[in-house]
Amino acid sequence: MNGMNSFTQLVRRSFGKIIAAQGSVKIADFEKIDNTLTPNMRALRLVMTMADQLSSMGMPAHSVTNLALNITDVYCQQKVHIDISYTQIFVSQDRGVDREPLTLIRTITPRETNYQLMQQLQDLSAKIANHTLTLDDAEKSLDKILSRVRRYPRWVIYIASGGISAGSAILYSATWPLVLIAFFVGAVTAWLLGRLGRLALPPFFTQVVASLFITLFASALMWFVSHGYVDFMGSVNPTLITVGGIVLLVAGMAIVGAFQDAIDEYYVTAGARLLRVAMMTTGIVAGVGIGLYASRKLGISFIPTPDRLTFASASYQYLGAVIISASFALGNHTRLGGIILTGATGLLGYYTFLASSGAGLSSIPANALAGITIGFIATLVSRVWHMPSLAIVNASIVPLVPGLILYNGLMGLIAPENAPGGDDLLLRAILISVAIAAGASFGVLVGRPTRRSFVLIRNSLPQWPLRSEDRE
Template sequence: MSREHPWHLLNSVRRVIRTDPSEVALTESYPVLGETIVVKILDLALRIGESMFTVGASAHDVTFAIVRVAQVYGLTGVHVDVTYNSVNVSYHRGEEDWPTTLMRVVKAASPDHAKLQRLQALLVEISEGMDLGEARLAFRVIRRTPFLYRPIVVIFARALLAPGVAILFDASPLIVLLSFIAALGAAFTQAGLARLQVPSFFSQIAGAFVITAFATAVSALSAAGIEPFTDVQPSIIVASGIVLMLSGLTVVGAAQDAIDGFAVTAGGRILDLTMQTVGVVLGILIGLELARLLGFSMALPNDALPFGSLPSQIVGAVIIAVAVALFNGAGMRIIIVSALLSMIAIIGYNLAILLDIHAAGASGVGALLASFIGVLIARNQHVPSVAVTTAAIVPLVPGSAVFRGLLGIVDSDGTAEGMLASISPLVLAASIGVGLAAGASLGLYLGTPLRATLASVAKSRARVRR
């Protein structure tokens, strides 16, 4: 045995037991933290967390970001409180000093995944030793960065989602075109109401009403035997519109906050999600009832609308994921990852269906695979996992089941049997929604430890190479 071998073994044991100081990032340190420095550090951490929360991050990610920034610059024991509309941070330097507490009111959430991506990249740079002054300047640059796309691009991106849903159901080119026209009208309507600062609840009602009115008009043309509308299925138009209305809801974020223990934040998000969904329901019901009063009706589908062939599902899912990523302000990297994960989700869903798993469970399987692989892919790309996961599971949103249930309620004769038959699709839609949220959240939790392990292995290999 050589002389160097025992020393090499001893160094290996020492690395297992002791912390290597060279692994700690050399960042700006303050032996005596004055009140001015404390306020600057807390202000930077709080503003980063507030910005992340505003553009779509979960409460857990926001808390971790604030604590991480504070620790890097020498503040340990920072207390963070994240609620649905505010973020608070407090630091107590000692028993003889007053605690320093800052608060930021969170504005209405407006997803901007490109900005979230840049904020996460800034966190990595801070952890690697960025100077406090440089970090504050870099954050100001990110905060002032405008939304990546112009409003007209966002409107057309939202309208593009509806043709994707129609292709998912293997619809004819005419139905795909009509779905796009209906969705474009709803998107322009909601954009106009947003400019007038109308609450989103009424905006959801208006958008759903526009789509339902358009589908009812198409149904009337079809009933009159007018070409080329004789073989059109209006239910696909409304189903695609429902997916459009529900695509911006934070189902994954609400479920993740509830699991993480942020009850107030999760409650606020769930209440907001419920109100937005109720707005869609009211808009559809108002449209159907108004059409009935005017003497028009829409035939209730006897069976649930089935998905088309697997190639059609993949094409439709990719279009939907790209559209969702675009109107959420994603850059090219997030768009590509979202498209890839949407294919994984739809393939996982079909595999689960082949195994005779219920639609709700199959949707959960697809969401689980997409979110799990998404966490791993996003490891080195600074891609927000919640962004790509949301875009990937939107194709599985049960728009068809929601419409069948609502149309059945309108056409029911008021008997208990008729109401039960109408509520059954709504129960199915709710179970699919729960499955999507649970699967996506479980995938994030299973993938996060594995991502951390892969990151530590990569760092170890880099250290060995050095």
Template sequence: MAIMQARRVVDLVTRVAVMAISVGGSASEAVAIALRITATYGVTVHIDITNTSVIVTQHRGLDEDPITALRVVRSRSNDYQRLGELQLLVDDICDKTVSLEEAADRLAAITRSPRLYRQWFVTMNIGLMGAGLSTLFGGTVMDGVLSFFSTCIVDATVQAMARKRITNFFAQAAGGAIATAFALIVMVYMAASNHPLPLSPSLIVAAGIVSLLAGGSFVAASQDALDGYVVTSSGRFLEGFVQTGGVILGVITAMWIGLRLGVPGYISPALGFSTNPVLQMVAAAVIAVTFGISSHAGYRTLAICAALGAAAWAGYLLGMQLTGSVSAASGLAAMVAGFIAGLGAKRWKVPQLGLVTIAIVPLMPGVMMYRALYMIVNAQNETGGTSSAGWTLFLEALLVGVALAVGGSFGALLARPFTLPKDLRSRLATLASWGAGQAVPRERRRRRSQPPADPHHPALNNTETDPTVTGTWAR
């Protein structure tokens, strides 16, 4: 009977960990959830999370075969409503208010449950996010309308290609090309018009870039790197760079074709922010809410995201006053968002990683990346050479992206000592999930309870006293 229950626990833990990663959770969150469940049922396991695979095994001594389960994460898509429901399920399991069979049924119900928002509604909110970005950067009402329609077209195209199972790289490239082509069409119309129009097509491209890059894996990747899951972190970073490379390829290709066809090359890449700080914070809150809807965040989470997005932008304005550096101010703003999200996630019963990812979307360097690409392509088209200013700005845009990812993770890291669970089992499980990234002193004294390095020692056959059969492998 004990063996059968252990098998059920291992199977449940494996499914829960895979579910957590597939809906946007970090590796440390998945490990903490899994260890909390196994500690509740008194089952000691090893957990190995390596990018898209989850292995859970229970070592039962030298005389018994281990119980091992392996599952692969087929796809990753942010769904913070399901992640929140999964965390509530784990809380109920740890409180022993549900049985093992009921927990398995609830997990299956969460897995089969439909998305919180319909696809057309998500696409409309992606368009509103583009309009909010236009407002944030001082665009006119017409700029907001054009950004809305172009971003909706970009999102609808990317989703249609995803349903056809086209590679994500080419879907991102198509989205970047469509946003740039839309801006070029507007420029042709402006050149043919007899009256000057108060339009900034640069905002159209910037809104498209941000809509494609928002919610990428960089925040989760930096979180995994700080927690010591280096292989998983490397995979997430590579995935994010591939997506970014697709967007860059699409923007550069459309821009180069437009310049070759003689499209007017005066798309001004120089843009500033709205002069009203309050309007900027309101626009940042709108952007956070609309992107939260695209990530299927719950209603309570959306209200928190609005406040957190405005707070992050206030941190950015403060950072610009203190440092004058865009990357430093962006990192400070992300750190503020991460710290607040880390402190309040448990109390608000919302996913911490989701709050950070949503709050930093207004800070993403879409306009900066467009300016850099425009300078590079325009210099290549006119002189056949390269633009050092363009490459410098491109590296600065990458630095801003890194600052956002690391700042958000560092802010959440600062809040961790204040958010440890109260019960001992959950506290130890959470600490074990964080321990992989801790610094190890050069010399460590052997604990008295630690068994000697003798493979035939009796302590190694006792799964209750052997400290090597609990914990995680951090990869």
């Protein structure tokens, strides 16, 4: 009994010490001072928000990381490590032996690309890097920018999408009725994509539905023309109409962006983007396949691949390239001056491509040389025109991207009778994408020091000096 009483007292004393110890523990609030976030945490929150916005609009991971580190170097005393893996942003900070390390994670939410917003965020980052904004002012500026995002009405976006389809048709044909039909198909397809997006459909099924609509529309138009119900348009090429609509769906820019991240050694992000490209293009092929099957059951048959088409004259190709580049910029909420600039840069890039091809270069080095030209010019003029060089590059290379070749390659794997040689086409699309991405990256790398030299020369003159910050 005495042993039992001793054991009971021991247990009571032990629990009493544990409870007393828990009551005496003081929880140190390392991240708050007077119930407010510390400047370090506020700076990290600012960086996360800006990185999330820029990444969600398609800016390369390397550019976002550099921009974010420029901000943390100003507002944070300890160094910060930032990593981006397509859908997530990781921010880590080792604060020494006497403070806990910080790790912040945020999921990237896909957003509509807005080049005006991108420029405003880059301007804010440049001001911070120049030590011209306090943390309070930077937070207020960011809140103001995000609360007043400038966007065009939806009908303008539909017109821009129609312009991309019409420009693609002009590359292959000078028949204006067909160009107008392609414009209509592109505008309606953009409207349909917007409606499907509101239903929160996965991109794969969105691609299936949109490509099915385009194929059925081309088949129906061909049936009306062949039966004499529509005779004011002359001969109708349903392949060209299909290509004009599908160019809005093909992930040509996405595959170039994926290889851009691979060149910058962000392999996880690059791999994820490449898989997304494959899924989206597979959705297009599936939708076209369903549409072709339905058309054949109704007695309508045509080849929905652009490899059977021939390009129009050089003048019409230049016109198509200008319309495609300018329409792409307009569809991403670019200012009027930027739209004119991207159209001119797209023309220059396409001219470089045709001139190189005419000089005997194959398509791969010709596309690389065009990418170098576009990247170099975009970097030189972006500061003067107050527009992100990324926006100029992305819009100007759209006429060059191998989205239709990628589509042809997958169509060849699924339906060899429509597009033979699918393996070769896929390899060609990959090599062209790498060439464009590498060329544009090299052009930007060469353009930056060249632009700095021009700024130094300009500032040496007895006039009002320009700021020499780098906004990329």
